[in-house]
Structures are given as structure tokens and as C-alpha cells.
Amino acid sequence: METVLQYLGYFFISVGAAFLLLGSFGILRMPDIYSRLQAGTKASTMGSLGMLFGIGFLEPQWLPKIIVIMIFILLSNPISSHAIARGSCKSGIKPKLNETVNSYKRIAEGCEESIKKEE
Amino acid sequence: MxxxxxxxxxxxxxxxxxxxxxxxxxxxxxxxxxxxxxxxxxxxxxxxxxxxxxxxxxFSPKKVLYMIQYVFVFLWALIKSNLNVALIVLNPKLPINTGIVEFETKLKSDFAKLVLANSITLTPGTFTIDVIDNKYYIHWLDVKCTDRDEVYKEIAEPFEKILLKIFQ
Incomplete structure (x- = not known):
């Protein structure tokens, strides 16, 4: 039984590590800051969750702490990247949009709206 | 009261x-x-x-049940989104079609809006850039539609219908 739990733990840790690696590829390959954040956020959240979950299998007495840490990561990780995206949007970094969807100028309007509101 | x-x-x-x-x-x-x-x-x-x-x-039992359902819906979306991003990243052509779309939410409380925004950030190909009042601005890796209602159905509906029951 213990070895099964150990193998499950190692499996989840490897899955987490694999997602983190893919996320770093994503950060390298994506064209602009927003797409990079997309890849980075999802991969880092999933990667760290998977790793923590795997550690939970290896050390079952840590499981309650690990669940609390997972909830904190789920709440805080998207917020931090949202803050980066919002900041870069407000400081005027334009996203690289595809030619065919160039009509999406909503973000500029949205940022202007929110800047006006704060003033 | x-x-x-x-x-x-x-x-x-x-x-x-x-x-x-x-x-x-x-x-x-x-x-x-x-x-x-x-x-x-x-x-x-x-x-x-x-x-x-x-x-x-x-803590009412109904809400707790919906919370458990939400956790499962959310975890499934998280796994799907990671595979989705992995496929895009590993594809040599980098097949993305990015755009920014908006939709309006029916949620009232701030915490519910936060949970929805976080969920959208962690689901396939979408990323919350800004939330102004009840308008969400979403960066979408693979834009399928631009109409507000369609966007709402595509991105937010599966989460929002559960969140509405939990928070109201």
C-alpha cells in the first residue's frame, strides 16, 4: 500500500514538473505579454498544485496544510498575474492581435474608461 | 436584522x-x-x-453541495486549459488568434466577482485583464465570437450559474 501511495505521489510531482516546463516554453514562445501571462499563470498554478498534491501522497500527515496552501495558491496566483496584465494595459502596452481580429479595440476603450474613472 | x-x-x-x-x-x-x-x-x-x-x-447544505460541484467543474477546466496551452505551445506553428472580448456579469458581490475572474483566468485560453463594474475584459487566445451574449455563454456561463447559487 505504501509503495502505491509513493508511486502516485511521484506521478503527481512529475506531472506538476512537466506542466511547469511546458509553461516556461509558453513564456518563451508566446508573442506578447498577455499571451505570455496566460501560459505562465495556468502552468504555474497547475504545476504547483500538482507538486503539492504529490507531496501530500508522500507525506499524508501534511495533507491538511497542503490543502490550505493549495487554496491560497488558487486565490493568489491568478490575482498577481491579473495585476501585471492590468498594469501593463494601463501603461499602454498594446497586445499583438491577429490581423483578422483587428476589430477588437475593446481593451483600449476599457483601459481608457478605467483610467478616467480613477481620475 | x-x-x-x-x-x-x-x-x-x-x-x-x-x-x-x-x-x-x-x-x-x-x-x-x-x-x-x-x-x-x-x-x-x-x-x-x-x-x-x-x-x-x-454553511447551508445546499450551498456546500454547490461549492463541491464548483470545485470539480473548476478542476476539470484547469486540467483542460493546461493541456490546451501545452498543445498550443508544442505546436510549431503556434496557432493562436488572440483578441480581447468583453461580457457582462450578473454577480453582485465583490468576492463572487473575484472568484469568477480567477476561474476565467485559469480556464482554457482566457485571461481576465480588467473588471470594471460588471464588465469583464477578457484576453482570449483563440477568439470564436465577439458578441457579448455569445462570449458570456462560451466563457462564463458554466461557472456563473453555480456561483449565482452559492453567493445569492
Whole structure:
């Protein structure tokens, strides 16, 4: 039984590590800051969750702490990247949009709206 | 009404903080438990107003069931989104068609909006850039539609219909 739990733990840790690696590829390959954040956020959240979950299998007495840490990561990780995206949007970094969807100028309007509101 | 509301908020905060304390210490030794009760009581006195909006009502069995359902819907979306991003990243052509879309939410409370925004950030190909009042601005890796209602159906509906039941 213990070895099964150990193998499950190692499996989840490897899955987490694999997602983190893919996320770093994503950060390298994506064209602009927003797409990079997309890849980075999802991969880092999933990667760290998977790793923590795997550690939970290896050390079952840590499981309650690990669940609390997972909830904190789920709440805080998207917020931090949202803050980066919002900041870069407000400081005027334009996203690289595809030619065919160039009509999406909503973000500029949205940022202007929110800047006006704060003033 | 106001007083009972405050009491329910206070007890909700106390219970949640104490549960977090128990999870972190992972022991039922008397000294630890007593310290936890006292410390979470003191923190709850100062923070209960900001901590929750509906208080003890969030522990009703129906809401707890919806919360569990939400966790599963969310985890499934998280796994799908990671595979989705992995496929895009590993594809040599990098098949993305990015755009920014918007939709309006029906959620009222700030915490519900936060949960929805976080969920959208962690689901396939979408990323919340800004939330202004009840408008969400979403960066979408693979734009399928631009109409507000269609976007709402595509991105937000599966989460929002559960969140509406949890938070209202």
C-alpha cells in the first residue's frame, strides 16, 4: 500500500514538473505579454498544485496544510498575474492581435474608461 | 436584522479562521486548540465585516453541495486549459488568434466577482485583464465570437450559474 501511495505521489510531482516546463516554453514562445501571462499563470498554478498534491501522497500527515496552501495558491496566483496584465494595459502596452481580429479595440476603450474613472 | 447579521458574520469568520488554524497545526493538543480559539476570536473581532458578506448562511447544505460541484467543474477546466496551452505551445506553428472580448456579469458581490475572474483566468485560453463594474475584459487566445451574449455563454456561463447559487 505504501509503495502505491509513493508511486502516485511521484506521478503527481512529475506531472506538476512537466506542466511547469511546458509553461516556461509558453513564456518563451508566446508573442506578447498577455499571451505570455496566460501560459505562465495556468502552468504555474497547475504545476504547483500538482507538486503539492504529490507531496501530500508522500507525506499524508501534511495533507491538511497542503490543502490550505493549495487554496491560497488558487486565490493568489491568478490575482498577481491579473495585476501585471492590468498594469501593463494601463501603461499602454498594446497586445499583438491577429490581423483578422483587428476589430477588437475593446481593451483600449476599457483601459481608457478605467483610467478616467480613477481620475 | 442588522445585529443578527453581524453575529452570523462574526461566527462565520471565527469558524473559518479556526479551521485554517487546525489545518495548519494538524494537532488536537489542548494548548494548540485553546490558542487557536483565542487567536481566531481576536482576529475575527477586528475583521468580520470585511471577511464575509453573507455570514453563516454559506454553511447551508445546499450551498456546500454547490461549492463541491464548483470545485470539480473548476478542476476539470484547469486540467483542460493546461493541456490546451501545452498543445498550443508544442505546436510549431503556434496557432493562436488572440483578441480581447468583453461580457457582462450578473454577480453582485465583490468576492463572487473575484472568484469568477480567477476561474476565467485559469480556464482554457482566457485571461481576465480588467473588471470594471460588471464588465469583464477578457484576453482570449483563440477568439470564436465577439458578441457579448455569445462570449458570456462560451466563457462564463458554466461557472456563473453555480456561483449565482452559492453567493445569492
Amino acid at each position: 442588522e445585529a443578527t447579521n453581524k453575529i452570523s458574520k462574526f461566527f462565520f469568520t471565527w469558524v473559518v479562521l479556526f479551521a485554517i488554524w487546525l489545518a495548519f497545526t494538524s494537532t488536537f493538543a489542548l494548548a494548540e486548540v485553546v490558542t487557536g480559539v483565542v487567536v481566531s476570536f481576536i482576529i475575527a473581532i477586528y475583521n468580520f465585516n470585511n471577511f464575509t458578506e453573507i455570514g453563516l448562511k454559506s
